[in-house]
Amino acid sequence: MGVDRDDVDERVEDRADDIEDRLDHIPNSYSMPDLEDMTIGSAKEFRLGIVFLDIAGFTEYASSNDYEDVLFMLNMFVPEMMEIVKKNDGFFEKNTGDGILVYFGAGQEDAQTAHDVLEYLADVKLVLANYVNPCLEDYGIEPIQIKAGAAFGTVYISRIGVHSLNRRTAVGTVANVASKLEDKADGHEYFVSHGLRKSLSPDCGWAEYLTDKGSFESYRWGSDSSGWEDAHHYAFTGGWTDTEWDNLK
Numbered sequence: 001m002g003v004d005r006d007d008v009d010e011r012v013e014d015r016a017d018d019i020e021d022r023l024d025h026i027p028n029s030y031s032m033p034d035l036e037d038m039t040i041g042s043a044k045e046f047r048l049g050i051v052f053l054d055i056a057g058f059t060e061y062a063s064s065n066d067y068e069d070v071l072f073m074l075n076m077f078v079p080e081m082m083e084i085v086k087k088n089d090g091f092f093e094k095n096t097g098d099g100i101l102v103y104f105g106a107g108q109e110d111a112q113t114a115h116d117v118l119e120y121l122a123d124v125k126l127v128l129a130n131y132v133n134p135c136l137e138d139y140g141i142e143p144i145q146i147k148a149g150a151a152f153g154t155v156y157i158s159r160i161g162v163h164s165l166n167r168r169t170a171v172g173t174v175a176n177v178a179s180k181l182e183d184k185a186d187g188h189e190y191f192v193s194h195g196l197r198k199s200l201s202p203d204c205g206w207a208e209y210l211t212d213k214g215s216f217e218s219y220r221w222g223s224d225s226s227g228w229e230d231a232h233h234y235a236f237t238g239g240w241t242d243t244e245w246d247n248l249k
Contacts, residue, residue, distance in 0.1 A: 044156070044157050045154060045155075045156055046103075046105060046106050046154070046155050046156075046157055047105055047108075047110060047113065047152075047153065047154060047155075048103050048104065048105040048106065048113065048152070048153075048155045048157075048174065049103070049104040049105050049113045049114060049116065049117035049150060049151070049152045049196060050101070050102075050103055050104075050150065050151055050152075050155065050174055050175050050178040051090075051101070051102050051103075051104070051117060051120065051121070051148060051149070051150045051178060052099065052100075052101055052148060052149045052150075052178050052179050052181075052182035053081060053099050053100050053101075053102070053124065053146060053147075053148045053182070054098060054099030054146070054147055054148070054182055055077070055098040055099060055144050055145070055146060055147075056144075056145040056146065056147045056185075056186060056187035056188070057145065057187065058097075058098040061142065061144065062098075064142075065141070065142055069141045069142070072136075072139065072141055073136055073141055073142075073144060074098065076132055076135060076136065077132055077144060078100060080127055080131070080132055081100055081124065081127075082100065084120060084123045084124060084127060085100075085102045085120065087123065088104065088116050088119055088120045088123065089104070089116060090102045090103060090104045090116065090120060091103040091104070091106070099182075102120070103155075103157075104116045104117050104120065105152075110152070110199040111199060111200060111201035111204065113152060113199070114152055114196050114197075114199040114200045114204070115200065115201070115204050115206065117150050117152065117192070117196060118192070118196075118200075118204075118206040118209075118236060118238065119206070121148060121150065121190050121236050121238075122206070122238055122239050124146060124148070124190075125146075125190075125239040126239060128144075128146055129239075132144070145187030145188050146187070146188065147182060147185035147186060147187055147188070147189050147190070148181075148182055148185060148189075148190045148191070149177075149178045149179060149180065149181025149182030149183070149184070149185060149190075149191050149192075150178055150181065150190070150191070150192040150193065150196055150236075151174045151175075151177040151178040151181065151192070151193035151195060151196060152174065152193065152195045152196035152199050153172070153173065153174040153193075153195045154172060154174065155172045155174050155175060156172055157169070174193075174195070177193050177195075178193070180216070181193065181216070181233055184216070184233075189235060190235065190236040190237075191213070191233050191234065191235060191236070192210065192233065192234050192236055193233055193234075194231070194232045194233065194234070196234075197210055197232075197234050206236070206238050208238075209236055209237045209238030210234040210235070210236055210237075211234060211235045211237060212232055212234055213232070213233050213234060213235050214232060214233075215231045215232055216231045216232070216233045
């Protein structure tokens, strides 16, 4: 049948006027709002750490294992990663099928947020090595490898969509950087941005486990209006002392 072009034209113009009104003055916020507390099209500004966590080689994993085993693995892995987010005072954003997107911060000092991100990654390593993968092996299911990208900085959280279909979404360079770092990582690699590294306090114990991997030149890290961020990225190699490293090889 196709769309009614007059209806689309009117709808788009009305929505543009409404969005412009809402975004004229984006407020700073100190607590992550519930989705229901945000007007569709509105936004709030935060200082956040964003983490993209994914299963490395998931396409190959899914094609070489029984569907039931893949479903078992996902139902074991994803909920446990969500539980760790809560333990570290983070905010679960969405499940991307074989991975998750989470936020840390909102009303905290920058150094605390950066610390929380690294603490979360350390917990992910611990739980994967000592609980998730051993459980999969007990059930005769192939263990998994995880990769992650994390970044820190100013982020706009907006409720985007229509009344029947909408969600809370992170908008800004920080989210893009975290996503690109996750894409670059291989199995059991956890990359973080320079912005997160420089936000750590000098006495943060996790800082010594960040290894400079050099410039990340395949992605532009800032716009002309916002400036450019140092494009170095770092590998996070830290983990809790009781992590079974053999299970991470």
